[in-house]
Each structure stands twice: as C-alpha cells, then as structure tokens.
Amino acid sequence: MLLDEIHTCLTRFWPLVLISSILAYLLSNKYSRGLSKYPGHWLAAYTNWWRLLDVLGWKHEWTTLRLHRKYGDIVRLGPNVLSFGDPKSIKAIYGLNKGMNKSDFYPVQQAVANGRRLQSLFSTTDEDYHARYRRCINSAFAMSSLVSYEPLVDSAMNVFLDQTQRLFADTGNSCNFNQWLQFFAADVIGHLTWSRRLGFMEKNEDVDGIIRFLGRFLSYAGPIGQMPILDLFLEKNPIKLLLQRWGITKSVFPVTQFAQSRSNERAAEMAKIKAYGLQDSDNSKGIDLISKFTKAAHDHPEFMTDTQVLTACISMVFAGSETTAISLSSIFYFLLKHHRVYKKLMSELDESIRNGSILARDNGSVSWAESQKLPYLDAAIQESFRLHPAVGLILERVVPPQGMDICGHFIPGNTVVGCNAWVLHRRPEIFGADVDDFRPERWIEAEPEKLREMKATMFQFGAGSRTCIGKNISLLEVYKLVPSFLRRFEIQLEYPDREWKTHNAWFVRQLDFNTKFKPRMANATVS
Numbered sequence: 001m002l003l004d005e006i007h008t009c010l011t012r013f014w015p016l017v018l019i020s021s022i023l024a025y026l027l028s029n030k031y032s033r034g035l036s037k038y039p040g041h042w043l044a045a046y047t048n049w050w051r052l053l054d055v056l057g058w059k060h061e062w063t064t065l066r067l068h069r070k071y072g073d074i075v076r077l078g079p080n081v082l083s084f085g086d087p088k089s090i091k092a093i094y095g096l097n098k099g100m101n102k103s104d105f106y107p108v109q110q111a112v113a114n115g116r117r118l119q120s121l122f123s124t125t126d127e128d129y130h131a132r133y134r135r136c137i138n139s140a141f142a143m144s145s146l147v148s149y150e151p152l153v154d155s156a157m158n159v160f161l162d163q164t165q166r167l168f169a170d171t172g173n174s175c176n177f178n179q180w181l182q183f184f185a186a187d188v189i190g191h192l193t194w195s196r197r198l199g200f201m202e203k204n205e206d207v208d209g210i211i212r213f214l215g216r217f218l219s220y221a222g223p224i225g226q227m228p229i230l231d232l233f234l235e236k237n238p239i240k241l242l243l244q245r246w247g248i249t250k251s252v253f254p255v256t257q258f259a260q261s262r263s264n265e266r267a268a269e270m271a272k273i274k275a276y277g278l279q280d281s282d283n284s285k286g287i288d289l290i291s292k293f294t295k296a297a298h299d300h301p302e303f304m305t306d307t308q309v310l311t312a313c314i315s316m317v318f319a320g321s322e323t324t325a326i327s328l329s330s331i332f333y334f335l336l337k338h339h340r341v342y343k344k345l346m347s348e349l350d351e352s353i354r355n356g357s358i359l360a361r362d363n364g365s366v367s368w369a370e371s372q373k374l375p376y377l378d379a380a381i382q383e384s385f386r387l388h389p390a391v392g393l394i395l396e397r398v399v400p401p402q403g404m405d406i407c408g409h410f411i412p413g414n415t416v417v418g419c420n421a422w423v424l425h426r427r428p429e430i431f432g433a434d435v436d437d438f439r440p441e442r443w444i445e446a447e448p449e450k451l452r453e454m455k456a457t458m459f460q461f462g463a464g465s466r467t468c469i470g471k472n473i474s475l476l477e478v479y480k481l482v483p484s485f486l487r488r489f490e491i492q493l494e495y496p497d498r499e500w501k502t503h504n505a506w507f508v509r510q511l512d513f514n515t516k517f518k519p520r521m522a523n524a525t526v527s
Contacts, residue, residue, distance in 0.1 A: 029079035034412045040067055040076035041117045048078045051226035052226040058503045061392035061422040068423045074409065076224070080247040080417045083526060084406060085423045085429060087457040092406045093397050094464035095415055097402075100468070101125050103396035103416045104228035108236075109168030109221045109506075111253045111314050115244030117236065118311040122319065122467055134306045134469065137312055140292040142471045146476050148287060149192055150368055154393065156188045156197055157481055161363055161491050163201050170519040174494050178513040182211055182325035187321035188477055193313055194262045195288040203223050211313070214322055215509065223508035259313045261289060268307075270294045281479065290315060316470070322507050324474045327460075328387035329510045330480055331381055333500060334438045336493050341440055348376045349483055364488035364520075371479040381478060382458070387438055389460035392504035408492070421459040430457045452479040489517040 030036055030045040041063075054063050067075045068085040075083045086291035093100060102125045110123045120135075124130050150261040168175045183200035186207075190198035192248070199207050206212055209430060224230050232238065237337065243249045263270070273294040278287065293312045297304040335342040349366075352358040358370045358390040371377060401413040430453060433440055446454060468474075485491075496515040501511040 001514075004218060004490040007071070008023070024157040026030075030412055033080055034045060034416065035076055035080070035082065038074050038076040038082060044076050044078055046079065048081070048227045051078050051081070052223050053224045053502075055226055057394070057503060061420065061504050061508060064394070064420045068443065073407065077394070080413065080414070081396075083423070084417060085421050085427070086223050087405050087424055087427060088465050089407050089419060090457070090459065092422070093419060094395070094462070095467065099400040100397040102129055103129065103398050105225040105396045108231045109312070110236075111217070111256045111318070112236070112241065112244070113256045113260070113307075115246075115251070118307065118314065120311050120315045120318075130466070131496070132303050133308065135299045135466075136296040136308070137293055138469070140289055141472060143472050146368060146472055149473065149476060150480075152191045152195075152288070152391040153188055153246065153476055153480060154365065156184065156191050156201070157365060158363060159187070159197065159201050160184045160481070161484065163204070164489065164517060167204060169489055169519050172516065174219045175515050175517065176326065176513070177515040178329040178510040179211070181328045181332075182321055185315075185328070185401070185477065186321040187322075189316050190262070191288075192473065193289045193316045195264065198262075208254065208258055210255060210317065211257055211321070215319065217255075218322070218507055219503075219505040222504070225506070231437050255314055255317050256310075259310060259317055263310060263313055266290060267338050274298050276526060284500045289313070290416060296389065319468070320473070321471055322509070323468075326388070326390040326507060326509060327385065327474065327478055328481060329513055331384040331478070332515075333385065333510065333513055334384050335380065336491060338438050341438065342365065343429075345376055345380055346486060348374055349487055364484055366480060366483040368376070368476055368480055371483055374483065376440065376442060379443035379484055382439040382443050385460045388430065388508065389421035389425060390507050391421055391460070392508035393506055394420045395462055395466075402493055409413075419459060424457055424459045427457065429456055488520060492516050492518075
C-alpha cells in the first residue's frame with residue numbers, strides 16, 4: 001500500500017521531485033564539503049561541469065590567473081577543488097612525506113594495450129607503485145647520464161640544422177616552427193629511446209600520425225580529467241576494455257602500437273639484456289633508454305616486467321616531445337617578439353666565439369658544457385619557462401583523510417588541491433611588479449637570496465617526488481638547440497604583427513607560429 005502511494009506520488013509530481021533533487025545535489029556540493037568560504041567563479045561551487053566547459057575553451061590558465069588576481073591565494077575551481085596561488089603552498093602540497101596522492105585526473109591519461117591500462121610513472125595514483133617504479137629507472141634520467149646522451153642529441157640536432165637549411169633557409173619557404181620543433185623533439189626521443197631517429201625530420205611529416213594523435217588525446221584528457229568518471233563511459237569503458245582483452249575488438253592506442261613496433265625491432269637484443277644484464281660490449285655506441293629499462297627488468301624482475309618496460313617507452317613518446325617542443329617554441333617566440341633581447345643574446349653568443357668560450361664549429365653547434373657558460377642565454381630560457389610553462393592546469397593532489405594545514409588554512413580530507421604554474425610564475429612579490437613582461441634581466445639582477453626564491457617558485461617541471469623524471473633530458477635539448485640554431489640562422493616571424501594562438505588541453509601548445517629563416521654568417525650582427 002505504502003509503495004503504491006509513493007509510486008503514485010512520484011508519478012504525479014516527478015517534475016517537482018526531479019527539480020528538488022537537483023537543487024539538493026547542487027546545494028550539497030556548495031555547502032557540505034566545508035569549502036563554501038573560498039571564492040571563485042559562482043558556478044564552480046555547484047558543479048564540475050563549469051570547470052570542464054572552461055577547460056574546453058582551451059584558455060583555462062588565464063581563467064585561473066584572473067580568478068587568483070581577483071580573489072587571492074585560494075580559489076575554488078570545483079565543488080571539491082581548490083587552487084593555491086601562494087608559492088609557500090608548493091612545499092605543503094608537493095613536499096615529501098605529506099601523504100598527498102595524485103587525483104583521478106591522472107589515470108585518464110593512461111595508455112591502453114590489449115584492454116589493460118598501462119600505469120606509468122606519471123599516470124599512476126599509487127604512491128608505493130610510483131616509488132618502486134622510479135627506483136628501477138631513476139638512474140637512466142640522472143644528470144650524470146647527460147654525458148652519454150649528448151652525442152645522441154647532437155646527431156639529431158645536426159640533422160635538424162641541415163634540414164632547416166635545405167627545406168627553409170635555402171628555399172625561403174615558410175616554416176610552421178612549433179610543429180618543426182616538435183618533429184625535432186620527437187626524433188630526439190626516438191634516438192634516446194631506441195637508438196634510431198623515427199623519421200620526422202627527414203620526411204618533414206608526422207610519422208604514423210603520432211603527433212596528431214597526441215594532440216587529439218590531450219584535447220580529450222584535459223577536459224575529461226575535470227570529471228574523470230566520464231572516462232569510464234568513454235575511452236576506459238570497462239565493457240570496451242573487456243572486449244579488447246577477449247580479442248573481440250582490436251582498438252589500440254596509436255602511441256602504444258608505435259612504441260611496441262619500435263621495441264619489437266630490438267626484441268632479440270632486449271631478451272639478452274633481460275637474461276644477462278648489460279655487458280661491456282653493449283656500451284660501444286652508448287646505452288639507450290630501452291636498454292636501461294630492460295636492464296632494470298633484469299635487476300628487479302620481481303617488479304619490472306615487459307609491461308613496465310613498454311610503458312616507460314610509451315611515456316617517453318607521450319611527454320618527451322610535447323613539453324620540450326612547447327618550451328623551445330616559447331623561447332624562440334619571445335626572442336622574436338623582443339628584438340632587444342634577441343640582439344643582446346646574439347652579442348653574447350658572438351663574444352663567446354671570439355673569446356673561445358664556444359668552439360667555432362662549422363655547423364654552429366654548441367655543447368651542453370659551453371651553454372652553461374652563457375648567463376644571458378640561461379636568463380632568457382628561464383624567463384621563457386616562467387611566462388609560458390608547458391602545463392596549463394593545476395597539478396592535482398588529494399588531501400589525506402584526516403585533513404591538513406596548507407598556508408594557515410585547515411583543508412578537509414579528500415579535498416583536491418593543487419597549484420598552477422601560470423599563477424605561481426606571475427607572483428609580483430617573487431618576480432617583481434613587471435611579472436607580465438618578458439625581461440630576462442630579472443634573473444641576472446636578482447640578489448642571491450631573491451634568486452633562490454625565484455628558482456624555488458618555478459613550477460614548470462612540477463615539484464617533490466613527482467617532479468618530471470625527464471627534466472634533465474629536456475634541459476639538455478633546450479640548452480643545446482637554442483644557441484646552436486641562433487648561431488646558424490637568422491629568424492623572422494612571417495607575420496610580425498600577429499600574435500600566436502595557444503591551445504591549453506593540459507599542455508599549452510602553440511599554434512600559428514610561422515617563421516622564415518636565413519643562413520647566418522659567422523659572427524654576423526643582428527640589426
């Protein structure tokens with residue numbers, strides 16, 4: 001009887017019941033989590049749909065910066081999401097042994113093979129798994145390894161310089177520079193990972209559509225990561241994955257297939273390393289990353305499986321080309337937009353050739369060691385990292401169940417918190433009142449204590465135990481290519497009065513960065 005009455009009532013008044021339920025849900029989001037005192041966009045307190053739609057506008061970094069400038073150090077981005085803009089929060093959120101795990105944003109970016117998720121160092125939310133994985137492969141990314149990697153970077157860089165000469169400088173053709181730089185970064189990663197370039201530069205094309213796939217995948221992962229449950233209905237649908245495991249469907253991530261194919265070409269050699277470790281005879285041409293990952297499988301067979309080796313290789317393709325290309329593009333763009341800086345940097349390079357700090361090589365190349373003697377180059381690179389960090393969303397972490405204090409505020413347990421590099425890098429009390437200006441001199445003029453504070457606030461590679469493991473490789477590419485390219489070519493924007501466009505789908509990629517090149521005579525002066 002009672003059930004009949006309830007059914008009749010629901011049938012008659014279902015619109016009112018539905019509206020009441022929605023209102024109750026929205027009000028619960030706003031008030032029940034203890035975050036209602038934190039300001040932000042008015043919709044953010046009620047639903048994550050606001051955040052997803054704003055990220056879909058591909059300019060979320062500017063939204064977050066505007067909100068912090070309007071409301072202060074803590075901004076509410078979702079019913080359970082807080083963005084922190086105070087540099088002191090970096091240590092509180094990302095410091096060691098804080099009990100902070102990554103949020104569900106990250107598994108959205110996991111690759112899939114044979115219907116199974118591939119947990120990478122970047123995408124896993126399991127801190128114990130991350131710690132074991134990182135211990136296995138950490139030595140491959142240590143600063144001491146740069147010496148062995150530099151010849152591989154040199155090989156790719158020489159091809160890049162020669163191809164730039166042949167395809168663009170000699171012909172006068174326009175260059176889609178941001179794409180061309182990504183071809184360089186992708187071939188460097190191929191050389192470092194599998195000891196062979198993948199053909200991006202030689203063919204001047206997107207090999208196997210990998211870069212196009214990466215762009216599409218990030219454009220999916222960034223917005224969907226704001227509401228990760230959606231991924232379970234889309235790419236990571238359990239039924240879809242089960243069908244793949246059963247072999248009924250054959251969907252494979254192109255990057256997974258790409259990395260698997262490259263690794264299969266070395267299968268016999270890797271089997272030997274996995275069985276016997278690396279032998280002295282294997283070192284004649286340097287040790288690439290797949291060899292080091294496979295050696296880790298020999299040294300740690302209880303953890304490092306073939307799946308982990310493949311996942312590490314996939315991660316190199318996923319992150320290794322995109323972020324480095326973004327950093328390189330921003331450096332060249334800011335130089336071209338600020339002729340004073342461009343001219344001053346060229347003077348430093350030319351003077352270094354004259355005084356012998358840099359060897360006058362025929363192809364204009366600059367070594368890693370030589371680049372470290374160029375203070376204005378370093379200042380220009382750091383300033384570019386500051387104004388255009390590759391990552392454009394907050395790096396999300398989950399507060400432990402017991403809650404914790406962050407910068408004098410008690411934050412309830414299970415709240416998602418994080419910092420955005422675009423906000424941290426534009427703090428006037430750290431970098432000066434002119435934080436929106438490109439001025440490399442700030443890195444030279446700063447007193448030692450202020451310089452330490454500035455460097456501690458830089459967040460382009462993250463912070464803490466989850467700092468980007470490929471940071472040193474990326475820096476090696478950047479500090480070598482920028483001076484080498486500037487010595488070899490004069491660069492001009494094809495449309496000097498036009499600003500580039502950017503697309504923030506997690507990484508803030510540049511678009512419409514078109515340039516032209518001319519061969520540069522040795523020690524020529526930039527007019």
